[in-house]
Amino acid sequence: MTAQTTSPTTTRNAPAGHVPAYAAPAASAPLERTTVPRRPVGEHDVLIDIKYAGICHSDIHQARDGWGEGIFPMVPGHEIAGVVAEVGPGVTKFRVGDRVGVGCMVDSCRTCDACRAGLEQYCVKGNVQTYNALDKSGEPTYGGYSRQIVVDEAFTLRIPDGLSLDVAAPLLCAGITTYSPLAHWNAGPGKKVAIVGLGGLGHMAVKIAHAMGAEVTVLSQTLRKKDDGLRLGADHYYATGDDATFEQLAGAFDLIVSTVSAPLPFDRYLGLLKTDGALVNVGAPEEPVSLNVFSLMLQRKTLAGSAxxxxxxxxxxxxxxxxxxxxxxxxxxxADRINEAYERILASDVRYRFVIDAATI
Structure with missing residues (x-):
């Protein structure tokens, strides 16, 4: 059910407590400039001047109700990099001027087994998403397509000095979304890892898997991006549009990470795994998928997801x-090119992540 919220004001000069932002006023409507409220800085909060915000494919899914009814007006954006502008009196992790980031969540119950284990993304009660969610006070969350955001210090990340803020912003989703399964399934020396798709997620998966020491193969529909894939760290690059690929690579991989947001013919891809291999999905198709369970049973393979x-x-x-x-x-x-960027993402016309300069919002 769509939550009933007060529409952001559209005045250019934001009222007290409001900040400039770009929002989708309704499902599938073009994003437009507006202002949104931000809560006062609390005891353990940090106020962040947003410098850059990445555009994730999931922003499009949610702004267009692809994953179910959203909360509108919606300010997308969960790849946020900026600088601390103010801290609450109880904050101990950050100081004004620190370089920080915010990812896909801004709170969780903090008490369930998952949260206590440092797995807040799997909070049993459901974590609070950076946008398109309701916080613990029942107010809608607004994301990073804005000039400022207030976040609890416990859900704020330190961006190391070795990373420029613009290229660091997409790491808060694309980076961790691919790093987590690669680390969990032990990608590293001696492991053969395939990355399905060379897009916003896939290009980071290639970089990270290569840095971990794995032998990396890209599986893409065509060879159009082969030079990029090899430059980014892939050892091999194959076209899945060629049936011979599935014959040539049968039983080749310890781990396959699928980054695509379209349904895959899972039985074919599972055939590329070794015994005890795993196919892990980090892309989230809007449509259901089908599977013959014998594709899993006969070689004790795993089909998994990771968030x-x-x-x-x-x-x-x-x-x-x-x-x-x-x-x-x-x-x-x-920011005036956000709607154009959405269409280009859907046409696979970006290499490899759009990032919004928040100074233009």
Missing amino acids: IGGIAETQEMLDFCAAHGLGAEIELIG
């Missing part, structure tokens, strides 16, 4: 990327 990472693991990912010089490949845009 971002916990706060500690996200910080680990940022530190890893800084240590290895891994930032996203970006196209920096002004």
Whole structure:
């Protein structure tokens, strides 16, 4: 059910407590400039001046109600990089001027087994998403397509000095979404890892898997991006539009990470795994998928899913990327090009992540 909320004001000069933002006023409506309320800085809050916000494919899914009814007006954006402008009196982790980031969630119950284990992304009661959600007070959350955001320090990340803020922003979703399954399924030396799709998620998966020491193969529909894939760290690149690929690579991989948001013929891809191999989905198709369970049973294979990472693991990912010089490949845009960027993402016309310069909002 769509939550009933007060529409953001459309005045250019934001009222007290409001900040400039870009919002979708209704499902599938073009995003437009507006203002949205931000809560006062509380005891453990940090106020962040947003410098850059990445555009994730999931922003499009949600702004267009692809995953179910959303909360409108909606300000997308969960790849946020900026600078601390103010801290609450109880804040101990950050100071004014610190470089920080915010990812896909801004709170959780903090008491369930998952939260206590540092797996806030799997909070039993449901974490609070950075946008298109209701916070613990029942107010809608608004995301990073805005000039400022207020976030609890416990869900704020430190961006290492070795990463520029613009290329770091997409790491808060694309980076952790791919790092987490690669780490969990032990990608590294001696492991053969395939990445399905070379897009916003896939290009970071290639970089990270390569830095972990795995032998990396890209599986893409065509060879159009082969040169990019090899430059980013892939050892091999195959076209899945060629049936011979599935014959040639049968039983080849320990781990396959699918980053695409379209349904896959899972039985074919499972055939590419070794015994005890795993196919992990981080892309989220809107449509149901089908599967013959014998594709799993006969070689004890695993079909799994993975959703971002916990706060500690996200910080680990940022530190890893800084240590290895891994930032996203970006196209920096002004906010007036957000709607154009959405259409280009759907047409696979970006290499590899759009990032909004928040100064243009």
